[in-house]
Amino acid sequence: MQLKRLEIKGFKSFGDKVTIYFGEGVTGIVGQNGCGKSNIVDAIRWVLGEQKTRALRSDKMENIIFNGTKKRKPLQMAEVSLTFQNTKNLLPTEYTEVTVTRRLYRSGESEYLLNGVPCRLKDITNLFMDTGIGPDSYAIIELKMVDEILNDKENSRRNLFEEAAGISKFKLRKKETLSKLDDTQQNLDRVEDLLFEIE
Ligand code: ATP
Numbered sequence: 174m175q176l177k178r179l180e181i182k183g184f185k186s187f188g189d190k191v192t193i194y195f196g197e198g199v200t201g202i203v204g205q206n207g208c209g210k211s212n213i214v215d216a217i218r219w220v221l222g223e224q225k226t227r228a229l230r231s232d233k234m235e236n237i238i239f240n241g242t243k244k245r246k247p248l249q250m251a252e253v254s255l256t257f258q259n260t261k262n263l264l265p266t267e268y269t270e271v272t273v274t275r276r277l278y279r280s281g282e283s284e285y286l287l288n289g290v291p292c293r294l295k296d297i298t299n300l301f302m303d304t305g306i307g308p309d310s311y312a313i314i315e316l317k318m319v320d321e322i323l324n325d326k327e328n329s330r331r332n333l334f335e336e337a338a339g340i341s342k343f344k345l346r347k348k349e350t351l352s353k354l355d356d357t358q359q360n361l362d363r364v365e366d367l368l369f370e371i372e
Contacts, residue, residue: 174263174304177270178256183248184219185212188239214313220253220275221307222285222294238279252276257306264300273297303339311336 175197182190186209193202193213202210215229219237223229231237241247254274257264264271274286285292287300301307311318311333321329335341 174261174306175258176255177258178254179213179217180252180254180256181213181216182253183239183251184216184253185209185237185239185251187212187216188242188245188248214315216253217255218313220255220273221301222275222297234277235279235281238277250276250278263304266300271300273300299342302342302345303336305336 176195178195179193180190181187181193202213204210211230215237219229226232226234226236229237238251239245239248252274254272256270256272258269259266259271260269268288270288272286272288274284274289276284276286285294285297287296298307306312318329321327322333325331332341335344
């Protein structure tokens with residue numbers, strides 16, 4: 174699976190639409206301090222569903238929308254699209270090219286799209302789960318993460334191996350199922366209480 178294209182408009186320092194094409198092999202992004210190199214990585218994290226503003230180096234989500242310059246007005250919407258080549262079907266979908274899009278409006282409204290079709294965040298999370306790609310995955314490694322893995326903070330080393338081994342999705346499903354079982358048990362307890370009162 175190969176990253177093909179990243180389109181950014183209205184995200185952080187990208188007031189104009191910018192398209193970055195990724196070829197085969199390694200892509201390096203160079204530029205002077207503060208020109209927006211890290212914002213590109215933030216855009217990739219964001220479009221993959223990142224919800225933690227801290228991970229995006231922002232205080233609140235609205236601040237990821239281009240907030241203007243001396244010469245330009247702030248924009249009302251941020252939009253990022255990331256396209257993957259999926260010829261080997263590593264992503265569980267029939268499409269050979271998959272584009273994920275996320276939009277955020279100043280009103281707080283947000284949208285996710287998969288190949289142009291509106292979807293839920295959960296659909297995107299499920300699509301990328303155990304592929305190594307995702308906001309928290311090992312596909313994007315920052316210096317901070319290297320420290321965390323070396324120090325094994327909050328079981329981060331184990332989490333990394335679990336994602337690589339493809340068992341994260343089963344752990345998540347187990348958690349969801351246990352939570353449903355818990356709800357059901359509470360409902361059953363309530364029914365028993367009611368029956369007891371009636372009798
Ligand atoms: P360095 O090499 O120093 O790490 P960098 O190239 O990685 O820098 P970034 O951190 O990606 O740079 O970009 C910082 C720039 O992005 C700053 O000039 C900041 O003003 C700008 N920026 C961040 N958020 C917004 C926003 N919402 N609207 C406009 N500009 C923004």
